[in-house]
Amino acid sequence: MTSTQDWTEPLVRGGCRFSETRLPNGMRVLVGERHTDPVVAAMVFYGVGSVHEAPEVAGVSHFLEHMMFKGTERRGKGEVDRATALLGGRNNAFTGKDHTGYWFEFASDRWEEALAIEADRMTSLAIDAEELEAEREVVLEELAMGLDDPWTVLSQEVESAACGGHAYGRPIIGTQESVAGITREAMEAHYRRAYAPENATVVVCGDVERDEVLSRVRAAFPAAPRGVAPLPEPAPLVNPEHGARVRTTWPDEGRRLCIAWPGSRCGEKDDTALDFVQTVLTSGRNSVLQRALVLDGELATSVSTANDARAHGGLFWLFAEAADGVGEEQLESAIAREIARLATDGPTEKEMQRALGILVAGDAFEAEGVSEVAEQIGSFALDADWRLALDDGATHRSVTADDVRDAVRRLLTTERATVGWCVPEAGTK
Numbered sequence: 034m035t036s037t038q039d040w041t042e043p044l045v046r047g048g049c050r051f052s053e054t055r056l057p058n059g060m061r062v063l064v065g066e067r068h069t070d071p072v073v074a075a076m077v078f079y080g081v082g083s084v085h086e087a088p089e090v091a092g093v094s095h096f097l098e099h100m101m102f103k104g105t106e107r108r109g110k111g112e113v114d115r116a117t118a119l120l121g122g123r124n125n126a127f128t129g130k131d132h133t134g135y136w137f138e139f140a141s142d143r144w145e146e147a148l149a150i151e152a153d154r155m156t157s158l159a160i161d162a163e164e165l166e167a168e169r170e171v172v173l174e175e176l177a178m179g180l181d182d183p184w185t186v187l188s189q190e191v192e193s194a195a196c197g198g199h200a201y202g203r204p205i206i207g208t209q210e211s212v213a214g215i216t217r218e219a220m221e222a223h224y225r226r227a228y229a230p231e232n233a234t235v236v237v238c239g240d241v242e243r244d245e246v247l248s249r250v251r252a253a254f255p256a257a258p259r260g261v262a263p264l265p266e267p268a269p270l271v272n273p274e275h276g277a278r279v280r281t282t283w284p285d286e287g288r289r290l291c292i293a294w295p296g297s298r299c300g301e302k303d304d305t306a307l308d309f310v311q312t313v314l315t316s317g318r319n320s321v322l323q324r325a326l327v328l329d330g331e332l333a334t335s336v337s338t339a340n341d342a343r344a345h346g347g348l349f350w351l352f353a354e355a356a357d358g359v360g361e362e363q364l365e366s367a368i369a370r371e372i373a374r375l376a377t378d379g380p381t382e383k384e385m386q387r388a389l390g391i392l393v394a395g396d397a398f399e400a401e402g403v404s405e406v407a408e409q410i411g412s413f414a415l416d417a418d419w420r421l422a423l424d425d426g427a428t429h430r431s432v433t434a435d436d437v438r439d440a441v442r443r444l445l446t447t448e449r450a451t452v453g454w455c456v457p458e459a460g461t462k
Contacts, residue, residue, distance in 0.1 A: 037303025040243065046423040047400025049238055051410060053419070056251060057260040059231025063410055063419060064246045065238035067403065067427040070266055074404040075147035075156075076136040078411040081128045081227035082233075083205040084267045086346065089279075092207015093215050093223050095128040100220065101135065102126075105166045110164065113150055120146055123404075128205055131141035131344040132415040138404045141240035148253040151235075156230050156255060165217055173213070176206050180363070183283040183455050187291045191453035194277040195293040195348060199270050229259035234414050238256035239409040272449070278432040278452035288355040288453040290364060294445050295349035296340065300417030305428050306341040307349055312388035313380050313437070314338050314351075314371070319387065321371050322353075332359050332367050344416040349445065362390075372445050379438030398403050 049065030056062060067288045081094055101176040104110040115125045122139040125146075135154075137147035179185045189204050196202030206212070235244045235254075274293030283289075297303035314322045315338045326333040336353040355364050380388070399405050421428070 035069040041154075044420060044423040045408065047406045048384060048404075049403070049406055051238075051419070052243055054247065056230070056254075059229075060254060060413070061234040062247060062250055063234065063236045063414060064241065064243040065236075065403075065406060066241060066243055066250065067238065068240050068257075068388060068424045070403070071141040071240050072138065072403055073141045073237065074136060074290035074402075074407040075144055075238075076134055076234065076236045076404075076407045076411050077151045078134045078234040078415050079130050080131075080232045080415055081133055081223075081264055081406050082131045083199045083207075084130050084310055084343075085227070085264050086200065086203075086207075086223075087414065089211060089261065090203070090207075090219050091203050091224070091240055092172070092176075093211075093220060094133055094227070095206050096168070096212060096215055097220055098126050098128045098133055098163065099172060101154050101158060103168060104159050106154050107175045107187055108124055108150075110335065113154075113285055116150065118148060120149075129412075130201055130205060132354075132412065134408065134411060136404060136408065141275070142236075143168040144239070144241070145249055145253075146247055148235075152218050155233070155441060158228070160217055160221055161223065161294070162217055165220070168308065169212065169215070172206065173209060176209060176212060179204075183281070183285070183287065183289060184291070186283075187279070187281050187289055187453050187455040188350075188352075190281055191293050191451050192280045192348065193289045194279050194453075195295070195416075195451040196270060197272060201270055201343065201346070203240045208334075216386070225259075227260045227264060229261050230255055231258040231261075232264065234411055236411040236414070237411070239403040243428055261323040266302055267345050270343070272346065272348075272447060276449055276451040279451065281453070281455045282453050282458040284458045284461050286461060287455070288361070288457070290351075290353045290355065290361070291453040291455075292351040292368075293453075294349045296349040296444065297342050297372075298346055298417070299342040299344055300413070300421050301342075302436070303440050303444065304340065304347070305432055306343040306436045307342070307444070308392055308443055309320060309380070309385070309388050309432055310349070310375070310445070311338045311340045312391050313384050316388070316391050321375075321384070322368065323345075323370050326353065326364070326367060326385075326460045330398045331356055331365060332364050342416075350389070360442075365452065366462055369447060372441060375443070376438060379434040379441075382434070385434050385437070389432075392429045395407055396426055396429070402445070
């Protein structure tokens with residue numbers, strides 16, 4: 034039997050003392066003990082996302098996530114949600130580019146049901162043909178709703194161009210053609226290969242004892258690995274050094290700008306520096322682009338940025354909507370000027386201190402709930418290293434203005450930018 038000496042030394046995140054161990058079946062277990070509230074979050078992460086899919090079955094990971102709520106050999110359709118509600122808990126799931134996650138939150142005297150449900154779904158999912166077709170319609174409707182949003186359409190076009198044929202350039206939900214073509218056999222094969230204990234990370238966080246958690250996990254899940262062939266390791270995202278230009282139209286008067294630059298892998302030094310770039314540029318009314326474009330310049334009605342670091346390479350995004358009468362070149366030039374200033378001069382000491390305060394405060398806020406902590410730990414565990422989530426802001430505090438300037442100078446150049454515009458359709462008033 035596994036003893037306490039198989040655990041790593043505890044590290045603290047949001048008051049939770051986290052330790053890691055690995056079971057004989059290959060499953061990784063991360064437990065965070067925090068006894069301040071009688072609440073437990075239990076999550077299972079699988080190392081599979083849209084980046085692992087072949088083009089012809091794009092969207093199968095997301096489609097399978099839907100099917101995980103449609104019944105097993107022992108539980109009927111709707112039983113997962115019904116059991117969760119009867120126990121006064123919450124559940125949900127999500128599919129990302131690099132991983133898929135399932136989570137529950139229960140009072141600490143009944144959280145074990147989460148393990149029973151997840152072990153059942155891991156080993157005996159019933160992919161019923163009629164349910165598959167019914168859920169296909171749900172997914173296609175979800176896809177259609179996304180395509181009815183101009184920002185979604187524009188950003189997908191920009192991402193596809195920026196990723197240069199890499200699987201990261203495909204939408205997580207897939208396309209109408211790929212979703213329509215996913216067969217029951219293809220989904221079954223994907224499930225058997227991806228949803229194995231050796232590809233799973235269990236995260237339990239809250240009012241628990243780690244050795245009791247380990248005992249319950251060992252009892253709930255298969256004792257041995259399934260022995261499936263590992264999923265192929267995705268190639269690194271090699272972004273084109275020269276960006277592209279994308280143009281879409283929409284039947285309204287909005288003029289929307291989306292720019293994507295090749296960014297950083299999750300957890301790398303540039304990832305942390307780009308957190309500062311995002312905050313300096315667009316976080317709050319006193320940020321650089323909010324003032325230059327929206328408040329003072331009256332060039333845009335909105336502007337935002339996002340540091341989208343992923344396991345195999347990332348993107349840095351900028352979104353803006355042009356104000357009435359402002360030309361495309363005028364808005365792009367104003368953005369380029371502010372980015373060039375950061376690349377040449379770097380952020381001021383005041384900008385750095387303000388950004389650090391926002392980042393550290395946001396990090397602390399995200400550590401208040403056990404479910405949020407569990408999701409952060411699991412996501413880092415799959416995409417980089419879970420210990421990166423437990424540095425209590427030390428990594429951000431280590432970033433200098435020179436680090437930020439260097440990241441902007443190397444990464445956010447005009448030549449590397451993929452620029453997309455969504456403009457009014459002809460005849461739109």
